[in-house]
Amino acid sequence: RQGVIRLREFNMAEVEIFFDPEENSTHPKFKEVENEKIRILPAENQEERKKGEEVEVTLREASERYFLNEFFSYYIWLTKRFLLEIGIPEKALRFRQQLDEERAHYSADTWDAEVKTERFGWVEVAGHAYRTDYDLKRHMEFSGEDLSVFVAFESPREVEKLKVYPRMERLRKKMKGQALGKLIEITKKENEKILRELNEKGELEFDGVRLTREDFEVKKEKERVTGKKVIPHVIEPSYGIDRPIYCILELNYLEEGERIYLRLPPKIAPIKCGVFPLVSKDGLPEVAKEVDSLLRKRGIYTYYDESGSIGRRYARMDEVGTPYCVTVDYQTLEDGTATLRYRDTKEQIRLRIEEIPSFILREMGVLC
Structure with a gap:
């Protein structure tokens, strides 16, 4: 029943971040984010009497009361920012502290990023282990090499x-x-x-x-x-790949009456823009293909479609999460403009064809 999220083989992304615990227990960029809010479930609130009461605090408060240091806090925040950017709603995200019996022997403290899903409840999608100097000391012990800095x-x-x-x-x-x-x-x-x-x-x-x-x-x-010689401490954020993708798909699959659409952030949508001629005649397909080529030359992955009604073509793009659609119509032949449609709001605006690639890249946050 949990086959979608419990796999024998799964993909992971991990990073080992080394730092001097004596001098650099704070991150140079921590002050930029210290007032950002974060929702956490500390170990003390997982007791029966507290019934899993979550707490919303600033990163500064979390560093002083719950996390081991500001350096650790900064990478918790980076994970939050990353998950929000790839489409996890903030209301469905929390960070839970592992209990003593859950935590690995090498970790002084571990916090998991969890996402609330409709089907499986809270699902762990990332972990943050403060491994201290355990790894390097063990390597030094068995290799005889000096791994201090x-x-x-x-x-x-x-x-x-x-x-x-x-x-x-x-x-x-x-x-x-x-x-x-x-x-x-x-x-x-x-x-x-x-x-x-x-x-x-x-x-x-x-x-x-x-x-x-x-x-x-x-x-x-x-x-x-x-x-001085220092044996660095290690913070290890590790991210699942499969579980976040499942959570993104579940939480961004929306039905509004008969309309179905996948609200993927533009940065991760497989197809960035659908390109259509309003009708398959009168020279509109030729112009639409020119627009399609123009977008692809700027690195925008497109899907060209001239089959079926324009409404059905919009629906097909909505269902696979395509954030923008460009339609070439008869006005295009007159003034060189085309219609750009937003997936989420269905709002439409007209732009000059040569402006469309840069406009989409700015909307995606690729161009400033």
Whole structure:
């Protein structure tokens, strides 16, 4: 019964966004959107007594009360903007916080974008996981590679750092001279890595010899540094492809009396413009084909149709979501203008033929 949205194979689009959690917990563009409203369902409101009470807050309020930081909030907002642009109505969209038992072990917090459908109720269409530094630390642990990033300071700073030094008197009993020399060099180059491994495991293996914390001396030293090494945190927005398409089709399929139309946003409509001659004679088809060619040369995908009544041709375009139709009529032969019809309102305006491509591109938001 849920075969349309529960598939064995499905398409996904994911992005991994890395940032410095110490310095950049806010996004440089957050202030531009901090007053935008968003509808959320936090975990605390999913308890039985609250009965799934949703909250509408600004992004600023959400960042302070619900989301882990402003950086995370910004990408939640980007998802909202994207879903609205592809045809999800705002009243049918919310962001739900996953409960502890739902959330993946690597995520500090996860929020799902959900869309309310008539057939299936609330459907998850995107997820936003705050994966912290889990992925990079695991890669570092098993690959032995340093995946930290050097972040330069604006000016040098004096900092206290922990330094690890081999205890020579102990290690001479465990290691031969050549291996000991290698250890001294590696300790200088990979001081932080060795210290981290000793702190986490209490020991490390080098050249087949097990070394413990007692084999090293840790000292606090002041050092002038120009930057720092950071293991970035990761935010992972992941978007389903199939489910949003289903939601768009369901929520934008409209019936008004005998009229059926698909209210697709122009940007995602497969056919942008239908092109018709009013009748299939008197030179109108030839002019209509010229208009069709003019639109295609500007990258506007068209559908040329001269079969049946003009009303039926409009209806066919409405049913597949075509936002605009251009009709060439007898007035076109007189003054070089044609009729442009809007799908949603059925409003018609007249434009000069050479103006039509730029007009449609502006309506679609492609030209300013």
